[in-house]
Amino acid sequence: MTAAHTGRYSKYIRPISVAIDLLVINVLCLFFFRELNLNTLYYIAYQTLGWFIISYFVKFYEVYRFTTPVxxxxxxxxxxxxxxLIVIAFFPFSKNVIFSGNxxxxxxxxSFALITIFKFLLFYYLKKYRIVTGSNFRSAVIIGYTPEAIRLKELFEVRNDYGYRFMGYFSDKKTNQNITGKIDNLKGFVLEHNVDEIYCSLNEMSNEQVRDIVDFADENNKTIKFIPDSKEIFSKNLKMDYYEMFPVLSLKKTILHDPATKIFKRAFDIVFSLFVILGLLSWLVPILxxxxxxxxxxxVFFKQGRPGIDEKEFFCYKFRSMKINKTTEREASKNDPRVTKIGKFMRKTSVDEMPQFLNVLLGDMSVVGPRPHLWSQNKAYGNKIKKYMMRHYVKPGITGLAQVxxxxxxxxxxxxxxxxxxxxVFYIENWSLLLDLKIxxxxxxxxxxxxDKAY
Known part of the structure; x- marks a missing residue:
């Protein structure tokens, strides 16, 4: 089956699930609480915030294809x-609200009857969808040809509802018809066949090979997991997952990949960008x-294609600070003759970047994140600097840790x-709201x- 049949819809499942849950609790509260004299707007905001906070701590939306119904x-x-408890806690602090336990x-x-029904319907529908259509699967390779590696491959084949497509073994220690290639052949194979996940049997890998594969996975946004044995992996957080009774160690994604964190950061971006657009840009744009x-x-505005999250292109907006020219893919230098007088002031004060709050509102950028580079810089440094491509794991930002x-x-x-x-990379791996506020x-x-370098 070709890559065209894989169907990349997984990224939409959590947002859809969150949206439906919020729709359920907010619509039902309007119906059942209509006679309790609630300030509807305040209560819905309170209820929604409470739902997000709880879901973050109980990992409510961390449901994967191998998660059990229990x-x-x-x-x-x-x-x-x-x-x-959160719902009940609202009533004592509102003097005019009528409390009704019933x-x-x-x-x-x-609410929870509907949410439970939807959650299990979605869970089982996706399993059946994978089995019947062969879509929404993830391709996987295994480094090593050990009994554990063979068991994992057999599990992928037996539990096709998990949605994994086995692509081959890679081993330096075994040679037979089942081996696709040596470990050195793995990187080319993964990139050529767009493999999603790499499973490593640590019995067949040296520490140097482990580090090399981890770096390769980081740079190319591939998921790496380990079939556990006595070896230790340093400097990375690991979590244990179970495919039925089969243990698999996974490198933890950064907190910015957590669904609750994404929602929170997006909400912050929307509120902050609206504040700037309405409070500042509304009168600054006509003057400039x-x-x-x-x-x-x-x-008045200059727009340029830049690589964004997952290296997808978006149009980055700025106030035009240069004379019209045909060298827009060349970054500005000191005393650049292309820069106008007002442009020099705007670049020195970063005012030229202000229209990017429109990009934030549209969802192409975040207030804080790695600055979007030129495509020419991506081509020049993408394969030259270690972990360069990790910056595309998250949305680019108007400002970032490197800039400050x-x-x-x-x-x-x-x-x-x-x-x-x-x-x-440090920002991506160590994100916190406090860090964003400091930046x-x-x-x-x-x-x-x-x-000095603002020119």
Whole structure:
């Protein structure tokens, strides 16, 4: 079966599940609480925030193709119990609201009955969908030809509802017709066949090979998992999953891959960007538009294709700070003759970047994240600098950790880009709301202080 038949719909499952759950609880609260004298807007905001916080801690949406029904049921119970307490807690703090235990009980029963039915229908539908159509599968290879590796391959074949397509064994220690190639052949095979997951039998790998494969998976956004034995893997967090009774060690995704974190960060981006657009850009755009037009011919805004999340292109918006030219893929340098007088001021104060809050609102960018590079920089450094491609795991940002640490502007040496990537990777692997707020505050401070490489 070719890649065209794989059907990449998994990324939509969680957002759809979240949207339906929120629709259920918010519509039902309007129906069952209509006579309780609630301030509907405040209550729905409170209820929605409470739902997100609870789901984050109980891992309510961390349901995978190998998750058991018992685990799903356990999370439903935890979510239901804590959410009930959150709902009840709202009433004592609202003087004019009528408390009704009966209304709350009926609301909770209906809500979780519908959510449970939907969750299990989706879970079983996806299993049947994979079996019947052969779609929505993930391709996998195994490094090693050990008894454990063979058992895992047999499990993939028996439990086709898991949705895994086995592509081959790679081993240096065994040679027979079942071996697809040596471990050295793995990287080319994975890239050529767009393999999703790499399973490593540690009995057949040296520590150096493990490190090399981990780096390769990081750079190419591939999932890597380990068939456990006595070896240790350092500097990475591991979690244990079970495919039936078969244990598999997985490298944990960063917190930015967590569904609850994505929703929270997206909500923050929307609120923050709306605040800037309505409070600042609403009056700044007309003023700058007049000045830009008076100084040079051309549009007020400049848009340019940049690589975004998963290296998908989006149009990045800026105030035009240069004269019209045909060298837009060349980054600005000191005393660049293309830069206009107003453009020099805008670039020095980063005002030219302000229209990117529109990109944030549209969902192409985040307020904080790795800055989007030029396509020419991606081509020049993508295969040259270790972990460069990790920056495409998340949405690009208007500002970022590398920028507030001084690595912004023109790339004069390879070390400039290497240091920028180090900070980008650190941000991705160590994200927190506090870190985002620190970066935003430092960005504002740097604007007023001025930066040497802001040109």
């Amino acid at each position: 685990e799903i049921l356990s999370r439903l119970v935890k979510q239901g119990v804590i959410f009930t 209304a709350i009980a009926i609301f909770m029963i209906w 538009a007049i000045i830009i037009k008076l100084e040079s011919k051309g549009p 640490r001084g690595f912004r502007g023109e790339i004069e040496t390879d070390d400039d880009m290497i240091n920028r990537i180090k900070f980008d 935003i505050v430092q960005t504002v401070v740097n604007i007023f202080k001025g930066e």
